Amino acid sequence: MAKLVKTEPVLEIDNIYKDYDGIPVLKAVNLTLHKQEAVVILGPSGCGKSTLLRCINGLERIQQGEIRLDGVPISGDKTDFRAVRQKIGMVFQSYELFPHLTALENITLGPLRAQKRGKKEVEDKAIALLERVGLLEKKNYYPRQLSGGQKQRVAIVRALAMQPEIMLFDEVTAALDPEMVREVLDVMFNLAKSGMTMLIVTHEMSFARAAADRIVFIDAGEIVEENSPHAFFTQPTTERARKFLNIFEFKE
Numbered sequence: 001m002a003k004l005v006k007t008e009p010v011l012e013i014d015n016i017y018k019d020y021d022g023i024p025v026l027k028a029v030n031l032t033l034h035k036q037e038a039v040v041i042l043g044p045s046g047c048g049k050s051t052l053l054r055c056i057n058g059l060e061r062i063q064q065g066e067i068r069l070d071g072v073p074i075s076g077d078k079t080d081f082r083a084v085r086q087k088i089g090m091v092f093q094s095y096e097l098f099p100h101l102t103a104l105e106n107i108t109l110g111p112l113r114a115q116k117r118g119k120k121e122v123e124d125k126a127i128a129l130l131e132r133v134g135l136l137e138k139k140n141y142y143p144r145q146l147s148g149g150q151k152q153r154v155a156i157v158r159a160l161a162m163q164p165e166i167m168l169f170d171e172v173t174a175a176l177d178p179e180m181v182r183e184v185l186d187v188m189f190n191l192a193k194s195g196m197t198m199l200i201v202t203h204e205m206s207f208a209r210a211a212a213d214r215i216v217f218i219d220a221g222e223i224v225e226e227n228s229p230h231a232f233f234t235q236p237t238t239e240r241a242r243k244f245l246n247i248f249e250f251k252e
């Protein structure tokens with residue numbers, strides 16, 4: 001269900017380079033994310049996927065190149081990274097909800113404090129989002145009263161409540177029990193199909209194939225292959241991608 005019309009670029013990653021203590025982790029990475037596009041990043045462990053997402057939302061600094069959001073650089077020394085993080089939401093493997101706050105309070109905290117929005121508007125939107133992910137009846141529950149899958153859905157709603165332009169997902173189902181993976185993938189799938197602009201790192205191959213408009217395959221800090229899900233999974237063009245897919249027994 002790829003979106004046929006290429007919309008305008010939202011996020012431009014322009015030839016970025018990053019190393020840790022002289023060891024290159026991202027090398028000449030170029031990637032453009034268009035409005036309403038869901039791009040899935042695949043690649044072996046340690047290839048730089050998390051680092052790329054962390055550079056995009058300003059948790060790590062790049063050494064060369066530039067990242068732009070709506071044409072405005074967001075990677076330089078003068079960047080207000082807190083402001084960037086309000087526009088680029090990120091969800092991690094571990095949800096890290098505040099244990100002493102209810103689901104609803106966890107979700108409304110950022111919009112109320114960081115964005116200084118009005119209580120009524122913020123709560124109404126939070127409740128609508130909770131309903132969308134099937135958790136309305138849990139709004140007054142504390143994290144310890146929620147399952148892993150429910151907590152991860154609250155974490156996704158918490159990021160969405162900030163009304164970001166882009167959402168980044170870093171292996172958000174990797175730490176969940178198998179029976180809870182589906183409910184979280186469903187939320188991301190619906191989000192992608194509703195037109196949210198998303199960059200998703202995952203090892204869930206069926207999900208990647210169904211949800212992505214485009215697959216980006218990274219190996220050793222480089223984008224090795226970039227293609228439609230169908231083309232990537234049926235006719236990977238590089239040996240590295242073929243090897244990677246064989247591990248997941250995605251043979252057809």
Ligand code: ADP
Nearest residue numbers: 020021025043044045046047048049050051052
């Ligand atoms: P992935 O998410 O694809 O598994 P990462 O982006 O986490 O990969 O890591 C890419 C490489 O960078 C790995 O070799 C990892 O050991 C290294 N790395 C990640 N974070 C740091 C750090 N804070 N300091 C030093 N090396 C790091």
Ligand code: MG
Nearest residue numbers: 049050051171
């Ligand atoms: Mg990672």
